[in-house]
Amino acid sequence: MISEPHRTEASSPPPTRTDADPLDRGFLDAVADGEARLTAEQALALWHRLPLTDLGRLADRRCRGLHGDRIRTYVIDRNINYTNVCTAKCTFCAFRRDLDDSDAYTLEYDALLEKVRELVAIGGTQILMQGGMNPELPLDWYLELLGRIKTAFPEVHVHAFSPPEFIEFVNFFDPPGATLKDKIRSVMEPLVDAGLDSVPGGGGEIFADAVRRKIGLGKCTAEAWLTVMRVAHELGLNTSATMMFGHIEGVGDRIHHLDMVRRWQDDAIRDLGPEGGGRYHAFISWPFQPDHTPLGNLKAWGDVEGDDPAQPFPGDVVAKLDGTGTKADHPEFGRRLRLAGANTYLRTQALSRLYLDNIWSIGSSWVTMGPHIGQVGLRYGANDMGSVMMEENVVSSAGTTHCLNEPMICRLVRDAGFVPAQRDNDYRVLRPHFGPSAPDLDVEDWSRFRAKALHRENDPTTDAGCGSHYGTTSGDASAIVDLTVEGN
Ligand code: SF4
Numbered sequence: 185m186i187s188e189p190h191r192t193e194a195s196s197p198p199p200t201r202t203d204a205d206p207l208d209r210g211f212l213d214a215v216a217d218g219e220a221r222l223t224a225e226q227a228l229a230l231w232h233r234l235p236l237t238d239l240g241r242l243a244d245r246r247c248r249g250l251h252g253d254r255i256r257t258y259v260i261d262r263n264i265n266y267t268n269v270c271t272a273k274c275t276f277c278a279f280r281r282d283l284d285d286s287d288a289y290t291l292e293y294d295a296l297l298e299k300v301r302e303l304v305a306i307g308g309t310q311i312l313m314q315g316g317m318n319p320e321l322p323l324d325w326y327l328e329l330l331g332r333i334k335t336a337f338p339e340v341h342v343h344a345f346s347p348p349e350f351i352e353f354v355n356f357f358d359p360p361g362a363t364l365k366d367k368i369r370s371v372m373e374p375l376v377d378a379g380l381d382s383v384p385g386g387g388g389e390i391f392a393d394a395v396r397r398k399i400g401l402g403k404c405t406a407e408a409w410l411t412v413m414r415v416a417h418e419l420g421l422n423t424s425a426t427m428m429f430g431h432i433e434g435v436g437d438r439i440h441h442l443d444m445v446r447r448w449q450d451d452a453i454r455d456l457g458p459e460g461g462g463r464y465h466a467f468i469s470w471p472f473q474p475d476h477t478p479l480g481n482l483k484a485w486g487d488v489e490g491d492d493p494a495q496p497f498p499g500d501v502v503a504k505l506d507g508t509g510t511k512a513d514h515p516e517f518g519r520r521l522r523l524a525g526a527n528t529y530l531r532t533q534a535l536s537r538l539y540l541d542n543i544w545s546i547g548s549s550w551v552t553m554g555p556h557i558g559q560v561g562l563r564y565g566a567n568d569m570g571s572v573m574m575e576e577n578v579v580s581s582a583g584t585t586h587c588l589n590e591p592m593i594c595r596l597v598r599d600a601g602f603v604p605a606q607r608d609n610d611y612r613v614l615r616p617h618f619g620p621s622a623p624d625l626d627v628e629d630w631s632r633f634r635a636k637a638l639h640r641e642n643d644p645t646t647d648a649g650c651g652s653h654y655g656t657t658s659g660d661a662s663a664i665v666d667l668t669v670e671g672n
Contacts, residue, residue, distance in 0.1 A: 197221055197450055197541060197542055198214075198218055198219055198220055198221045198541055199220060199221060200220070200221045200222075200223050201214075201220055202223055202225075204220070204226070206222075206225075206226035206227075206229040206230050206233075207229070207230075207233060207234065212242055215242065215246070215538055216242040216243075216245040216246050216249070216538070217245070217246075217249060218246065218249055218250075218541055221541055222538060222539050224439050224440065224443050224505040224506075225505065227439045227442070227535060227538075227539050228435065228436060228439055228505065230535065230538075231435055231439070231531065231535060232435070236527055236530060236531055236534075239531060239534040239535065239538075239564075240530060240534050240563060240564040240565070242534070242538060243533070243534035243535070243537040243538055243564055243565030244563050244564065244565060246537050246538055246541075246565065247537055247546065247565050247566070247567050250544065250567070251567040254602065254603050255602060255603050255604075255605045255613060255616055256562050256566075256567055256568065256569065256597045256600070256602040256603070256604065256605070257567065257568045257569070257604075257605050257606070257607040257611065257613065258568065258569040258570065258571065258572060258590075258593050258594075258597065258604060258605075258606060258607065259309065259310060259568075259570065259571050259572075259606065259607050259608065259609070260303070260306065260307055260308040260309060260310075260571065260572050260590065260606060261303070261308055261309065261310040261311060261312055261341075261343070261571045261572075261609075262299060262300070262302075262303040262308060262311050262312070262571075263311075263312045263313075263314075263571075264291070264296060264299050264300075264311050264312070264313045264314075265279070265313075265314060265315055265316075266290065266291045266296060266313060266314075266315040266329070267288075267289065267290040267291065267315040267316050267318040267321065268280060268281045268287075268288060268289055268315070268316050269281055269282070269283050269288050269289075269290065269315075269316050269317075269318040269319075269320065270315075270316025270317050270318065271316075271317045271318075271319055271352060271402055272316075272317055272348065272400070272401060272402035272403045273401040273402055274389075274399060274400050274401060274402075274403055275398070275399050275400075275401060275477065275478040275479040276389075276399055276428070276431060276472055276473075276474075276477050276478075276479040276480075277477060278475065278476035278477045279316070280316050281316070283318075283319075283320065290318060290320070290321065293328070293329060293332055296329065296333075297332060297333065297336055299311075300333060300336070300337050300340060301336075301337075303340070304337055304339075304340065306590075307590075307606075308340075309339075309340065309341055309606075309608050309609070309614070310340060310341035310342070310343050310381075310608070310609045311333075311340060311341075311342055311343065311344070312343045312344070312384055312571070313342065313343070313344035313345070314344065314345065314346050314349065314384060314386050315349065317348065317349055317352035319352075319356055322356075322357070323353070323357045323371070323374070326345075326353075326375060326378075327374060327375065327378045330342060330344075330375065330378035330379035330380060331378050331379060333379060334378070334379035341381045341382070341608065341609040342379050342380055342381045342382075343381060343382045343383070343384050343609055344380055344381075344383070344384065345375065345380065345383060345384075346383070346384050346385065346386030346387045347383070347385075347386075347387055347388075347404060347408070347409040347410075347412035347413060348386070348387035348403050348404045348409070349387075350368055350371060350372065350383075350412045351368075351404035351408050351409075351412065352404075353371045354367045354368060354371060357371060359371045364408065364411060365411055365414070365415060368411065368412055368415045369415050369418075369419070372412075372415055372416065372419060373419065376419055376421065380421070381421070381609065382416075382421050382422045382423060382462075382465075382609055383412070383413065383416045383421055383422075383423040383424075384423070384424055385413075385423060385424035385425040385426040385464075385466075385467075385468070386426060387400075387403060387404070387409060387426075388409060388425055388426040388427055388428070388441070389403075389426075389427070389428045390427065390428070390429065390431075390433045390437050390438070390441055391406035391409070391410075391437075391440065391441045391444050391507060392406075392433065392437040392440055392441070392503065392504075392507045392509060393405070393406065393507065393508075394502055394509045394510050394511050394517070394518075395431075395432060395433045395437055395499070395518075397511075398432060398511070398517075398518040399431060399432065399479060399518075406444065406507075410444065410448050413425070413448065413464070414448065414451075414452065416462055417452045417456060417461045417462040417463060417464075418456065418461055418462075419461075419462070420460075420461055420462050421462040422462040422463055422464075422465045422609070422610065423462060423463075423464055423465065424464065424465060424466040424467065424468060424547075425445045425464045425466070425467045425468075425543070426467070426468050426469065426470075427441050427442070427467075427468075427469040427470075427532075427536075428469070428470060428471070428472055429441075429469060429470075429471060429472065429524060429528075429532060430471035430472045430522065430523050430524025430528060430529075431472040431479055431521055431522070431523070432479075432482070432498075432499050432517065432518050432519075432520065432521065432522075433499045433503065434497065434499035434500035434501070434502060434503025434509070435500060435503065436500065436503030436504060436505050436509075437499065437503040437507075437509070438532060438535075439505060439535075439539070440503070440504070440505055440506065440507045442535070442536055442539045442540060443505070443539075444507070445464060445467065445540060445543070446539065446540055446541070446542060446543075448464075449463065449464045449540075449542045449543060450542060452464075453542065463543075463544075464543050465543070465544055465545060465609075465610070465611060466543065466544065466545035466546070466547055466568070466611070467536055467540050467543050467545070467546055467547070468546075468547035468549060468570065469529075469532055469533060469536055469549065470529070470549035470551070470552040470553070471523065471524035471525075471528070471529055471552055471553070472523065472524070473552060474521070474523065479521070480521075482519060482520060482521040483519075483520060483521065484520060484521050484522065484523070485497050485498065485516075485520040485521075485522060487520075488516075488520070491516070491520070497520070497522050498514040498515075498516045498517040498518075498519070498520055499517065499520075499522065501513055501514040501517070502514050502517045526553065526557045526560075529549070529553050529557065529561075530557070530560065530561065530564045533546065533548070533549075533561055533564050533565055533566060534564045534565045536565065537564075537565025537566070538565070544611060545567055545568050545611055546565050546566045546567060546568070547566060547568045547569075547570045548561030548562060548566035548568065548569055548570065549561070549570070550569060550570065550588065550596075551570065555588055555592070555596055556596075558596065559596040559597070559599065559600050560600070562597065562600040562601075562602060563600060563601075568607070568611070569593055569596065569597060569604075572588055572589055572590050572593050589633070590606075590623045591623040591624045591626070591627050591633060592624070592633050594617055594622060594623045594624035595624040595627075595630075595633075598617075598622075598624055598625075603616055603617060603618055604616075604617045604622070604623075604624070605617060
């Protein structure tokens with residue numbers, strides 16, 4: 185059974201009720217039913233004043249209104265980071281390397297194609313391919329790469345090259361065009377012709393300029409990021425949007441970020457028409473992972489002599505809902521951290537489901553939050569568990585160590601009260617797992633199934649990190665960490 189591609193958005197968004205009390209039960213019911221739209225001010229009030237479980241219940245209701253009560257999805261794909269050489273120096277990044285670093289790499293075509301072959305062998309349908317921004321690679325390298333992938337694996341969906349990469353393509357290749365938008369289009373069109381199918385939302389981080397300048401050194405502006413996605417939508421490509429929070433930003437910055445995504449999606453729907461163009465298909469947010477990163481070395485607010493923890497967090501002082509906050513508004517802005525735990529994660533995800541009324545899918549970030557918070561996320565507005573994880577090199581470099589295979593991800597979805605189903609990049613259901621041959625229902629001995637440390641070999645040029653779960657590389661039982669799916 186393959187479901188139809190969805191095109192769910194209404195041609196006009198639900199109305200805002202700017203004078204509504206954000207805690208009014210009738211108003212919240214209307215938001216949860218998709219009949220009223222939250223303003224940024226109302227969203228901020230909900231963040232601060234609504235209990236977490238209430239927020240979760242509303243987000244769950246909105247999610248069920250869009251996706252029904254029965255099925256929750258996952259995709260089988262593979263993260264391939266084709267190079268770790270990067271001109272940017274994001275302070276939250278433990279992955280990047282300089283060109284002359286001893287562990288800098290760029291994957292050879294054959295190694296990359298082997299990774300795709302391994303993915304196809306386990307029933308995978310797409311690759312998520314992103315890199316650092318490597319000035320050594322010409323446009324022809326990317327065109328040949330896409331050509332080789334599509335020649336060998338025409339059925340594999342290529343979800344590749346995040347907006348910061350496109351902006352660096354423009355800088356590196358100097359394509360023709362009078363405006364940035366024209367230049368992006370000049371680069372994107374040949375990549376699409378060569379096999380690019382959709383654009384991932386990496387590099388979104390936090391859009392507010394004051395935050396972005398502090399953490400995304402050398403990375404594109406929010407305007408440039410959003411412009412890349414607009415070009416993709418005009419070319420008919422679907423994209424995702426992301427947000428990395430829980431560092432120096434204020435809560436208002438997170439809501440401003442959601443607001444920018446919603447606005448640009450509104451514009452795409454209005455300008456490209458109900459049937460035309462591409463869209464932001466999905467939104468995924470996750471907390472900053474601090475290990476091995478310069479940003480992670482910052483102290484928490486209150487941990488430095490002279491801080492007064494009774495006073496607001498500097499990021500909250502600076503944050504403005506319209507994104508105009510400046511570092512001048514607090515002397516310690518950008519110098520103190522506020523990491524996000526499970527409560528903040530679930531609150532953020534639930535609010536994103538309610539705020540982003542024009543986006544189809546909300547993904548649960550089990551990769552950063554762990555399998556069980558990821559599972560709980562299915563009751564806090566998320567309809568999708570993202571990907572089984574054959575390979576991941578970026579957040580794992582920053583200390584995150586979760587990895588699931590298909591039976592485990594199905595088990596987590598089923599234990600949350602839903603039927604697991606494999607989807608494709610367009611969120612079409614490929615294989616709903618109702619019956620006894622389901623990947624999880626087929627398992628008799630769960631003691632053999634453990635979440636496993638990602639990135640064990642720390643060498644993406646030779647091994648898939650989690651590949652031994654799939655019988656694709658040699659396994660090492662001693663490397664398995666005890667994150668057993670609980671229950672059996
Ligand atoms: S996050 Fe991406 S753009 Fe930033 S330094 Fe790391 S690899 Fe480069």
